[in-house]
Amino acid sequence: MATCVISATATNLIPAGEVASRPETPERSLVQRAQQGDEEAFGLLFQAHKKRVFSVCLLMTKDTADAEDLTQEAFLQVFRSIGSFRGDSAFSTWLYRVAVRMGLDELRRQTRRTRYERLLGFGGGVQTPEDIRRATEEQERVRLVLGVINRRHAELLLLRSDDFSYDEVASALDLNPASIGTLLSRAQQAFRKEYIKRYGEQ
Numbered sequence: 001m002a003t004c005v006i007s008a009t010a011t012n013l014i015p016a017g018e019v020a021s022r023p024e025t026p027e028r029s030l031v032q033r034a035q036q037g038d039e040e041a042f043g044l045l046f047q048a049h050k051k052r053v054f055s056v057c058l059l060m061t062k063d064t065a066d067a068e069d070l071t072q073e074a075f076l077q078v079f080r081s082i083g084s085f086r087g088d089s090a091f092s093t094w095l096y097r098v099a100v101r102m103g104l105d106e107l108r109r110q111t112r113r114t115r116y117e118r119l120l121g122f123g124g125g126v127q128t129p130e131d132i133r134r135a136t137e138e139q140e141r142v143r144l145v146l147g148v149i150n151r152r153h154a155e156l157l158l159l160r161s162d163d164f165s166y167d168e169v170a171s172a173l174d175l176n177p178a179s180i181g182t183l184l185s186r187a188q189q190a191f192r193k194e195y196i197k198r199y200g201e202q
Contacts, residue, residue, distance in 0.1 A: 031091050035083050042082070046075055049092060053099045059158060060103035070106060074099040089174050096172035100155050104146070145194050153187035160184055 027048070033041035053074055058067035078098055085094055146154045152173070159169045169184075170177040 027091055028087070031082070031085065031087070034079075035085070042079055045091065049095055050075075053095065056096065056099050056158070057103055059161065060106065070103060071099070074102050077102070090171060093171050093174050096159075097155075097174070100158060100172065101151070103158070104151060104154055141195065141199055145191055145198065149190050149194050150187075152183075153190045156180075156184050156187040157191060 027045070030041045030045050034045060050071065054067055054071045057070040057074070058064065061067045061070060074095070078095055085091065146157070155173055156169065159172060164172065166180040167177050169175070169180050175183065
């Protein structure tokens with residue numbers, strides 16, 4: 001198995017040795033090589049997608065170290081299971097879905113207070129102890145609501161709150177781009193309904 005070294009500022013995945021620079025290789029060919037055990041090919045796939053995966057993980061954890069860990073776990077899971085990837089969708093679609101779902105699973109497992117400040121427009125500039133108290137309370141509420149609403153709704157909200165375009169959301173979640181606006185509206189309504197049910201109007 002490859003030894004993955006991932007950090008927020010890293011520029012390389014190091015699978016049993018540094019990946020050499022080379023001209024861009026078509027992704028499908030890289031996937032096929034990785035499925036045959038080519039760690040260098042997998043390293044190139046990592047380089048192509050690591051920033052977006054880390055961005056998604058950071059959005060969900062709001063902690064650089066936790067996001068690095070989650071990013072590494074996502075790539076390791078993909079590395080272990082890449083043989084099962086059939087190519088029915090883009091590799092990036094499959095990869096982002098793995099990362100988002102692992103992040104949502106982590107949210108559902110968490111019992112400690114989280115550090116959300118901006119997710120979905122909640123929170124903001126923290127200046128006073130009272131601001132901190134209110135922001136912390138709001139962050140926990142957001143975490144809890146994301147953990148109980150429909151998984152697809154939570155995925156949509158997380159990706160859009162990270163400024164993914166409609167096309168990027170559609171690709172990551174294997175959806176029709178034309179449907180994203182409607183689905184996002186439903187997700188926002190579902191989030192708001194659950195939030196109000198639990199905590200009342202704000």
